[in-house]
Amino acid sequence: MSKLTVVEISDLPAKPRGGGDEIRRSWNRLVATHRSVSALFATLNELRAAQDDMRGPISEAHRDQARAAIVFTAAGIDACLSALLEDSLPTLLLSQGSAHNTFVAHYMKERFKDNKVTEATKKAVVSFDPRAALIELYVSDLTGPSIQSAKDLARCRDALGLQKDPALTTAILEAHQPFFNARHEVVHELDIVDAAGKGTRGRRHRDIAAVGDQCDGALQLLHDFVGPTARAVRQVRRLMGWSDS
Template sequence: MEPQAVTPEEVDTAETATALAQAPEKPGNLTRLKLSALGNRPYRCPEVIPAWWKLRSTHSSVSGLFDTLHLVRRERSQQNKAETRGRLHSDAQDLLRAAIVFTSAGVDASVQALIEHAVPVLITQPGTPRDKYETFVEEQARAPKVEDGFLAALKSQDPRPELLSLYVLSKTKASFQGSGDLKTRAASSLGITNQQIHKGRFTSLDVFFTARNDVAHRLDMDNVTRADAAPPRKLRAQEEVRSMCDEALLLVRDLIKETAVNLTACR
């Protein structure tokens, strides 16, 4: 049964885009991109809830972009009365780029929230998180020029929460610049071991972070070769983008779940 025609006004809403993307279609006509399900969040671990909801929100937003991509391509196919094949149109490419940027923002927001709420509990017990915190304090105290914020924390009536706040800020104030940064700045401070999440899971995100930087900093434009011509833009394949975004979000999901395990051990 063919889907009913819609008016331009109806297409404007995200709900309509999702409904149309899920409507029946001819087999093999168009590709519908889907992210892997996140499953249930860890229970009885309130520290991970803010990070989990940020992750869920990101998953929903990126899924909505993929639904809209499907709708745009199907509308174009119906207008041309032909199957959509070959290179994606520029508007479809921009939706793929938006999915990369949304995913990256979600990774930053989720992991930063995880660090902010989990680290204060994790450092109460011996282990890697406390070691990382104590190393930070020692490095600040022995620096050739002690920072004003560190001195102010030492002078406060209760230095411990002030020092902890500085430590958490050092881990969360900037976006994650690559897989190595995500592992050393986030996973280590959360006490995530190689047995919990193998280092290969992190290095496999190098392609994603490269794509994020290409889109966010250069709009996917190649180097300009002629002054009188628009620079060519890198073309993104649908499945490649879906796979990159999916892999990044699933790694954040597992960071949250394994952090919950470590938090439970601190109770």
């Protein structure tokens, strides 16, 4: 009996209704990431099925496919959440609520702390469109060069006003920390275990099935961000008397 490890990425749920332009870019980026990661694992499955002995050990070349999936998924997290914040916050911050409270708290505790205002903040305040500039600076603070931990996910969740969403509890977000640990090891350490050995160097063992589960879970989590954000945007639009788009 074959012991072939087959990894499949779950289909994404349907695109959330409403949300309009506020979720369009983030959704498109999520779909594109899902397609790329699914294709990587499909190729991996095909390569494994074509090898002479499917019961043999998984080669480093095959594990590199899984490592690539981690990198692709991480890039999708960055792209999707950055777009979601950039596009939805201008609408969400038009009404009082959790998103607006978190926005104000961030500036009061971080950028206006001890009356020490950075040049970037000053430029935002005196720009032609201060509100837009402050939101842009806020998103940069939230995402940085990349989203690298469960804590970063929680900051994005709070910024979107989704603290009470049952699919985005702190415990659920923290369950994805192993994915970010793997991302760090692959991207920043090249999966090297011992770079200063006696003429040898090892690489971390990557369990392909575990990597598949991590990537699959991360992609589904992104949907859990986009869906409630679309609902929140729709609610603000109704409060403002705007038509749904």
